[in-house]
Amino acid sequence: MELDELWSFVSEKDNQIWIWIALCRKTSQVVAYALGDRSKETCQKLWNSIPEAYLVGHCYSDFWRAYQAVIPEGQHTAVGKETGETAHVERWNNTLRQRLGRFVRKTLSFSKSLLMHDACLSLFLHRYNLERISILK
16 A cells, blocks of 8 residues: 545635545555544544555555554555655545645635535545546456
């Protein structure tokens, strides 16, 4: 898996929401996500939401300390963007920002509530994962 987080906001830019993503390298599907701040607790929330079958695999992430605190040492490799080991999840971040205006950094479109932010992301993930299934067939 590849793990990453991206910044977003609800109502105003001071109300930051971080989207944490776990992406399967083989299928390019998002297997789990979590919304919250950029803390170890939100990283733990992401880790706890990953299906059991994926928890035995190896994970690649950036050097953010929360990953090192949550993911077991033997299963985790922290890498820089230049290695290409997190290229799929970084590309997914760009896809999200291109397809949904509320996730663009400088935008007039934004979510007014965390509930709607989460609902919009959840619907996007559902459709995105379904598209990956049709590509794999």
